Amino acid sequence: MTMGPSKREEEEKSIILISDDEAESTLGNSVLLVDPLEKSASGEEKSEEVVDEECELMVTFCKQPKAMPHARYDCTTHPFERTECDTCSPLGKNADICNQCYCYVCDKLASECQNWTTLSLCHCNAHNKSKFWKEQRDFALAGVLVMFNLELTDIDADLRHGGNLLIKFIQELSVEYSKYLVGERLPPTQHECFCLPKLPPGQCNICRSRNLEVVYKYSGVFSLVTKFLNQAEKENPKAAAVMFLGAAKEIALHKDPALNWQNLGHTASLKIAVPCLLQRITTHLQKMLVLCDFPKNLYEKFINFFQSISLPCHCFGFSNSLNVVPWDHGLLTTVLKGQNITGQRTQKGRKVFLWEMLPVIEARVERLVDKKKFKEVVRYLKAVKCNDIKGLRDLRDKIPFYLCKTGDFLDAARSLLFPISSLACCPACRITPIQFEVYLKMFRTGSVPAGKDMLDTGSWITVGPPMKDSVLIKQALKLLYSSVSLYRNPKCWSSLIMILGSSNVLEKNGHLHPLSLKEPPLDFQKGVLAASGDLLEELKAKINVSLPPAIFSSQLHHEACLIIAVQAVQQMLFCDLQYLTSFLEIALAFGNNFWALRLLLDNLSYEEHVLHGIVNLILRDLNCQKAMMLKLWQNLGPQYVGEFVCLFLTCRHKKMQSIGLFTLNIITENLHVCPWAKHLCNFFHNAGLRHLPLGTTIHHEVSKFINMFEKL
Structure with a gap:
């Protein structure tokens, strides 16, 4: 330490050197005395430069020292006596102080210490070489936090805040727990039955014999602790941890x-x-230990x-x-x-597994997902x-979604199956129609x-x-055949048809863009239908099959997928029509691809009972x-409605x-909400519905509809 230059005066006696580290001080205290006027052995004065080799310090240009704040045991004005833990009364002159003496225990001026000379406390005897006084x-300084074995350097504002709340809680809990220990004695007429089965008051002989027994109800303590835990959940992590742990110890x-x-x-x-x-306490602490970045020392x-x-x-x-x-x-x-895919290893001849409690697993998954580390989530x-x-x-069950987030869609489809x-069945058995x-x-x-989450309604990213298409239709059908609940749900079949009839490019709002596919040649349709029969049976049997490359190598792969879907729907209707709750949404899923819907309806017409069942459902x-259909037709327009009506009228x-x-x-019946209805007349004319055989019901109804608008 270097002191600033000054004129030396005769009354100068000494200066104080303050060490930065009490523990490393070779003299056992926090000061070193140096006398700049001390004579040398030869009687000559020392030079302006003073060197202390033991402390490796150099002092130049000394001036009259000014007393700095110091612990009482380091005071150079008053002598100090050391003992290990004497608190009965002040030792020697330990109670004497200068105006810069500090209390070692309270860490404030000795003149402000209320326990400086108090019997059985005597802070004036405190010093840093005593284990007892260090603990005091x-x-x-740490308060209740001392029970966590925290160093003073570990304690920050959050920990101190949690400690203050914990002290207040402990005081309140002590009062409530004392009330619980007293208990209460219920009057005989109001005494509850504690036996099984529970009888009305006064009718249980066993409880009647216990009328004089005191009942101890923990409800008041439970309510107080619950309130404290609710408060802890709102605090910062360090404060909350202190509160949870302290509450656990008390209860x-x-x-x-x-x-x-x-x-x-x-x-x-x-x-x-x-x-x-x-x-509740341990579950919350488990998650905090995973989610919060506690320092390693504090964590342990x-x-x-x-x-x-x-x-x-x-x-x-x-x-x-x-x-x-x-x-x-x-x-x-x-x-x-990814260096260990099994989660186990051999350590000292024993197998060690990565075994964790569910709240810990949930917290790890949450943190990894927040950091978008989806590959790590899957491995874990x-x-x-x-x-x-x-x-x-x-x-x-969310692993397939996390794989999709990494762009590995094929592996995601396989992991569903x-x-x-x-010990568990495949995730496909548990996914919902909307997830499908x-x-x-x-x-x-x-x-x-x-x-x-996969059901988030926000934006989508590529x-x-x-x-x-060949892989998509195969994996989609495998999913349907793997779950009875999906297979018999019309929502799943409508989703399959809608997806196959849409572009693979999302619109800006995240919606699919429907395709209007041109009807393929009849020979192509017959070829796909013929090939798909055996293919679907093999998929049901969970045989790894390959779709005919000749079909999907052509430009009609979209159309081929729809035809295969038509065949799959037809097979489902033949076997499981009794379980179907709706068919209209399947018909609407074809969109503008009416040729595919007509293909399905034509194939169904060969089975009379299936045809009747479908018509009744629609x-x-x-x-x-x-109301829903009128709103839908308003959005789709007269062209769609005209084709929809004509499709069924011409069956x-x-x-x-x-x-x-x-x-x-x-x-x-609803022309007032169908301003587009008049445009259907032109569509019916162009479709030739006016020229159907006279006397038929269809001819009569269509003519009646057209004449109604011609009179307007």
Whole structure:
């Protein structure tokens, strides 16, 4: 330390050198005395330069020293006596102070210390070489945080805030727990029955004999702890961790004073309420240890503190709840990097597994997804093991979506069909019809929702090349054949047809762009139908098949996919018509590709019972959904409505023609909301409906409709 230059005066005595590190001071205190006027052995004065070799310090140009703030034991004015833990009374002249003496325990001026000479406390005797006084200092400065074994350098504003809230809670909890220990005695007429089965008050002989027994209800304590935990969840991570851990220690100390088991409910019975509270505390702490970037030292001290809690017998199941491996754990790291796909390794001759609790797994997945590390999510979920089989299975069901987020659509489709564990069926058995549609949309377009969930309604982004049509139709049918609930759901079939009839380029709003495909030659249609029969049977049998390359190498691959879908729908109707709840949405899914819908209806006309069932379904849907259909026709326009009506009016089977007539009646009855209806007249003229055989019902209704507009 260098002092500034000054004129030397005769009364100068010494200066004070303050060391930066008390622990490394060779003299045992925080000051070093140097006398600049001290004579040398030869009687000559020392030069202006003073060198202390032991401290490796050089002093030049000394001036009259000014006393700096210092601990009492370092005071050069008053002598100090050291003992290990004397608190009875001040030793020697330890109580004497100068105006710069500080209290070692309180860390403030000795003149302001209220316990400087207080008997049994005597802070004047405190010094830094005593373990006892160091602990007193740590407790005074750290408060309740001292029980976490935190260094003063670890404590920041968040930790101190959490500690302050914890102290207040402990005080309130002590009052409420004391009330619980007192208990209450219920009057005989109001005494509850604690037996099973529960009887009305006064009718249970066992409870009647216990009228004098005191009832201990933990509800008040449970409510107070719950309120505190609610508050903790709103605090910053460090403060919240302190509050959760402190609460866990306090409730673990609570005892049930009842001599016999009292079944008072999950909040009033201590042995039920405490595990319930600990479950909430440990679950939240598990997630925090994964999601929050606690310093490694703090992370370990939190875990060590929880392990030091002496848990009662009814809470032994929580003993290892916070044994959460850090992100840099060796086995976890190798799994995330793809170096270990099994999640197990041999260590000292024993097999070690990556086994974690469900809240920990959920938190890891959440953090990895937030960082868009979807490949790591997939590796982790495939390798990790958990005692909550259903919870882990639900998380693994999202693996296909995470694969889509990486652009690996083919692997995503395969993962839908094959279970990761032999204890569970494939994810396809559990996906919903809307999820089925979203998967097909992703496969078709090579795009995914930008958000974290596949059902997010926000924007979509392109992440890779879309599936080829031949691969898409095969994987889509495999999914349908793998799940009975999907196979019998009309929404899934309408989604399949709609996706196949759409472009693989998304519109700016994330919607699909429907295609109007030209009807292919009849020979091509017959060829695809002939080839698809055996193909569909092999797909049902889960045989790995290849679609005829001649069909999909042509320019008509879109049309070929629709024809195969028509054949698949036809087979489904022949076998499972009784389970179908609607057919109208399947018909509407064809959009402007009426040739494909006509192909389906023509093939159905050969099976009388199927045809009648389909017609009844469509008529029922049209009757129940008139408002929806009118709104849809308003958006699609007269061209679409005209083709839709003509398609059914011109069917060779009279039963199917009734659908066209019913549609025409709906329009006629609602002309006030169908301003486009007059344009249908020209369409009917061009389609030749006016020239149908006279006397037929169709000719009569069409002529009546046209004449109505001609008179206007």
